[in-house]
Amino acid sequence: MAASDNDLKNVHIRTGKMSDAKKILNIQRDVVIENEYLISVSEEFSKNIEQQKEWIQKILKNERETLLVAEIDEEIVGWLAFQSPNLQRLSHTGSFGMMLHKGYRGLGIGTSLITELLAWAEQTPLIEKVSLGVFSTNIQAINLYKRMGFIEEGRKKKEIKLDENKYVDDVLMYKIV
Ligand SMILES: CC(C)(COP(=O)(O)OP(=O)(O)OC[C@H]1O[C@@H](n2cnc3c(N)ncnc32)[C@H](O)[C@@H]1OP(=O)(O)O)[C@@H](O)C(=O)NCCC(=O)NCCS
Numbered sequence: 001m002a003a004s005d006n007d008l009k010n011v012h013i014r015t016g017k018m019s020d021a022k023k024i025l026n027i028q029r030d031v032v033i034e035n036e037y038l039i040s041v042s043e044e045f046s047k048n049i050e051q052q053k054e055w056i057q058k059i060l061k062n063e064r065e066t067l068l069v070a071e072i073d074e075e076i077v078g079w080l081a082f083q084s085p086n087l088q089r090l091s092h093t094g095s096f097g098m099m100l101h102k103g104y105r106g107l108g109i110g111t112s113l114i115t116e117l118l119a120w121a122e123q124t125p126l127i128e129k130v131s132l133g134v135f136s137t138n139i140q141a142i143n144l145y146k147r148m149g150f151i152e153e154g155r156k157k158k159e160i161k162l163d164e165n166k167y168v169d170d171v172l173m174y175k176i177v
Contacts, residue, residue: 013112016056029045037141038099132150
């Protein structure tokens with residue numbers, strides 16, 4: 001897949017559905033294989049299509065959670081999932097993960113997905129705090145989150161060990177909505 005600036009005009013953000021499971025899983029697999037941005041490594045990533053469907057169903061059934069996909073010409077090029085703990089004292093919070101197919105980054109699609117997430121969160125009184133964790137080396141993502149109003153609340157130092165003597169911090173960010 002190759003992307004152009006024109007794609008941004010055709011990007012459509014919508015709520016995910018069960019039938020998106022395979023495409024969402026494929027993007028996730030590809031990003032795991034890239035081996036740069038996620039905690040799981042390929043050998044640990046064993047999610048199958050049935051598990052992915054269950055995961056989507058659980059999110060769609062929970063009024064404090066949401067799944068968004070970015071589509072170009074009916075092809076899913078990225079997704080964002082926001083999940084909230086089922087504990088009374090944490091239920092006003094939630095965190096999200098997102099990823100785009102490699103060929104579609106840097107075009108503003110991530111911005112569109114987060115804009116939609118924040119609009120949803122603002123209309124969802126049960127959610128008051130939106131959080132995320134990101135590798136300290138993922139500058140493009142950190143810049144995007146800052147630009148969208150997220151604030152760093154701390155860092156888990158040397159939380160992720162990439163290799164012998166190669167560590168990155170887990171940067172925790174939040175936005176009150
Ligand atoms: C992180 C990620 C989701 C961000 O999405 P994205 O679509 O690339 O982000 P955006 O394009 O909206 O913004 C990122 C950069 O692209 C550029 N950009 C934004 N809008 C643009 C536009 N209309 N035209 C061209 N470039 C644009 C900007 O330089 C921006 O950087 P800035 O924030 O320093 O200004 C995506 O890069 C990705 O999938 N990365 C791999 C997986 C990953 O890291 N996931 C997050 C784990 S925490």
